[in-house]
Amino acid sequence: MRPVPRRRAERHLTLLEREEISRGVATGDSLRVIAGRLGRAVSTVSREVARNGGRDTYRAHRADRAAWQRARRPQPCKLATNERLRQAVEDMLAVRWSPQQISGWLRHTYPGDEAMHVSHETIYLTLFIQARGGLKRELTQHLRTRRANRRPKGTKPVSGRAASSTRS
Numbered sequence: 001m002r003p004v005p006r007r008r009a010e011r012h013l014t015l016l017e018r019e020e021i022s023r024g025v026a027t028g029d030s031l032r033v034i035a036g037r038l039g040r041a042v043s044t045v046s047r048e049v050a051r052n053g054g055r056d057t058y059r060a061h062r063a064d065r066a067a068w069q070r071a072r073r074p075q076p077c078k079l080a081t082n083e084r085l086r087q088a089v090e091d092m093l094a095v096r097w098s099p100q101q102i103s104g105w106l107r108h109t110y111p112g113d114e115a116m117h118v119s120h121e122t123i124y125l126t127l128f129i130q131a132r133g134g135l136k137r138e139l140t141q142h143l144r145t146r147r148a149n150r151r152p153k154g155t156k157p158v159s160g161r162a163a164s165s166t167r168s
Helices: 015-026 031-038 042-051 060-070 083-094 099-109 120-128 137-142 160-167
Strands: none
Touching: 015 031, 015 042, 015 060, 031 042, 083 099, 099 120
């Protein structure tokens, strides 16, 4: 069986919309005016321009290629690809620091080095989902709760009774 070819989600910016943003930026239009012409939120246009070089260097085709690359899945885990970061996290877990403390310490210790920043959620995911290949499973014993599983923040538990009653 052939894999399904990649395609963009409908909610993402298209190349034509990016070209309209590029033209608007080149003529000096405000982001609010550009967003109005596209029927998009100003924040969407603002983030698009900021993540692709700002007003001075924004180019539609380059931005479109970059978006296509960023959307590739699965993304490599930051802790699996950065040996220095992984070692720092392992060392702090070994002395029983929480993932939140480690994340804050890294941002404080390496303020200008984005490669050395990692969220606490990434640390938890890398510990509990071994397929990510970043941290060793044995490091979970250094966590304060010593739980075998963890639900990421923002997800709500689904109770068996509530889930079954919605099906009938």
